[in-house]
Amino acid sequence: MKKLSIILAAIAISGVTYGAQLELKGGFEPWREGNNSYSNFDNGGSLGAELLFNAEDRPFDYGFGMEWKSKFSGGDGDNVLADTKANTFPIYLTGKYGIGNDLFYLVSRAGWSMYDNSHAKDGFYGAAGIGKEFGNFTLEALYETMDLSGSSKMYSGDRANLASIKFGYRFGENRRDVISREKEMAAKAEYEKQQAEMKKLEEENKLAQESKIEEQNRMAVENEAREMMLKKYNSLIVVEKYEINELDSEGNNELLFNDMDSDLAKESGILTVSSYTDNSGSEKYNKVLSQKRADKVADKIKSNLTNENIEVISEGLGETNFLNANETPKERKANRRTEINFIAK
The missing domain is CATH 3.30.1330.60 (OmpA-like domain)
Structure with a gap:
């Protein structure tokens, strides 16, 4: 686990260096339930991090993440976690798609859960939900499911279901915002260029008009002098x-x-x-x-x-x-x- 954490940290640093966003997350899980056995667990919490990349032409973010979930406790029945308290470590791929001009976004996760006891076997992890961005802050509500038997079957007998609320903070700048700002700056620069060219043209026209008037006045004086001479x-x-x-x-x-x-x-x-x-x-x-x-x-x-x-x-x-x-x-x-x-x- 320590070696895996080091690898993930190295990947996260590299990703941020090359333009990805790092999101640190924390949350609580008010509802935890075992599948088939109807084993209810105590409330829990989670801490995690995600490395996200931004699609440039649509409101879609994608990446991978890792999460630590507090021990499952208070369960009963024949669920493999019921009599053995265990921490879980989901590692997953994630995707987020903005809806309604970024009014909110849809979240999906798919990956693998690891456990720190001998009773539970590593297995499938999945999640779906909605989220909302508030600047660099995020708020998400997810439904999560984890296979506890190692069968990697969505509906295996030993599976934990969770409802979670997660708070996050993103580091780094969204690539779409960068592109939008660059376009805005380019448009502003083009506008300022056009304004400068128009101002230059106006000044040139003004100078030309003044020069024309001066020339007309000079010619008028010369014509008057010529007429007097003639x-x-x-x-x-x-x-x-x-x-x-x-x-x-x-x-x-x-x-x-x-x-x-x-x-x-x-x-x-x-x-x-x-x-x-x-x-x-x-x-x-x-x-x-x-x-x-x-x-x-x-x-x-x-x-x-x-x-x-x-x-x-x-x-x-x-x-x-x-x-x-x-x-x-x-x-x-x-x-x-x-x-x-x-x-x-």
Whole structure:
């Protein structure tokens, strides 16, 4: 018996190491009765241990156990235990199946009983009942039967029947709970990952929206600046107050000539140079004179302009498009001018 106990203890330690649950049990047996002889025994108690493995896909636990039962005493009749007090040691396989979402579970045992006296022979042991889990604690109610004659027959003449209440405590974690927790943790991790990805996406969208708004604002500022620049080159006087019959004038806008290249560096279009005269002299002469003035200004613009996407056109319009009544010398001098007009594509 000592050697068997050592072997069972070693098996139990190995089982717990590799994920099994160890359940220590204790209980009492308010009813003990012998078979056929109608021999009633005194109440007794039991201590034991079970090593249980958990099915992963259904509420089923299985394993093996060993139990010590207190001596049978107080019996009468011809039962082999009636006149000889004996301890019993059932060793058994057990199975437990959960019912109703673990509302309770069914218990069954099948194994062998050993006795510590010469009158009783080792024989069949079986049990069935129900149980309930309360966390790591268990409560079971069992009907047990033990063959005392060594015949291993369920209904032999020498058999003890018992009703028992057992309390237990389990060490180790149920494999189904581990899997459920792992799934829950995996689901939580996946949810957190999705939330993080959604948050990242929202931040990226926010940054993209902010960047888009900034780009729109920048483009709006650039467009506004461009419109102002284009408006600047709309009918802009670059040379004014020509002296009569002269092609040059001290009224040159030299600063404008210098700025024009940078202002129009990214533009594409047509720059028209238009020159006007007063009504002094013949119309034909004024036409020729204005063309010469326009050509000279156009040549100067071309020499300063590096953007090849701008076409410069000169035109002499003579005595047209007066700015005033053109009656006094001062008014006539003001009408002698050259303008530029830029039309972007």
